[in-house]
């Protein structure tokens with residue numbers, strides 16, 4: 511598979527917080543979820559790779575082109591949906607579109623009209639009267655109306671009700687079905703990814719923890735429940751994280767065969783993406799209760 515985005519050795523600091531050697535790539539043809547808890551560095555990563563905020567070091571290539579040299583050409587081929595929208599509140603949807611559309615060589619007015627209709631948005635409505643869900647749909651309509659090959663979205667489902675979230679997920683799968691080369695979206699609502707993601711990248715405290723295909727990631731972990739007395743220094747090492755109560759423990763492991771050999775009478779369950787995310791955060795072994 512070809513990569514549509516390569517990020518390597520990205521470093522950026524904000525006071526106490528740093529992106530540290532962030533490296534990953536997006537394969538063509540995939541919906542990739544960018545996961546991490548609040549403050550993990552998702553927005554900072556996205557804004558940095560899009561050149562919206564400066565970086566200290568690192569190399570970013572979209573479609574084999576360098577962000578530093580070919581920013582304009584690259585942005586022409588990307589649809590971007592950011593948290594803050596960056597719209598002028600006083601303008602109507604149509605007026606704002608008239609500001610944005612000329613920046614794109616492949617702007618398609620008909621696509622834009624179709625999306626507004628599909629999303630039940632009135633082109634004459636003022637931006638400052640849109641609800642959060644409507645604003646997200648408007649941003650998506652703009653992002654989808656210039657034949658973008660890659661969609662990059664920051665927390666598009668955050669704060670949306672289940673119906674709009676499920677509509678959005680359908681739009682993304684349709685977009686891929688209609689020739690989109692990739693979707694990259696950040697979220698901490700991992701249940702959305704259970705449904706549609708092919709690939710997952712996790713960030714924690716400014717570092718990439720893993721990049722893996724969703725199905726093989728879910729296959730490689732197991733949740734284990736057992737008697738607290740079976741935990742000792744050696745068996746603890748078999749777990750990525752453990753939460754303990756007076757009698758029992760729940761742990762997440764990548765070494766299920768070994769666990770089965772060493773600990774009798776355990777219950778084994780398949781994890782969700784959320785279990786894996788919470789089990790993989792820094793300090794997960796001691797401080798966090800990753801699952802119920």
Ligand SMILES: Nc1ncnc2c1ncn2[C@@H]1O[C@H](COP(=O)(O)OP(=O)(O)OP(=O)(O)O)[C@@H](O)[C@H]1O
Pocket residue numbers: 524525527546547548549550551552553554555665698
């Ligand atoms: N402009 C800024 N100035 C200073 N610190 C910042 C700035 N933007 C982000 N940070 C800090 O960087 C860290 C990472 O924030 P970021 O928004 O990238 O996380 P996130 O994973 O997107 O979180 P969330 O899920 O809550 O949106 C946080 O500690 C945040 O306070």
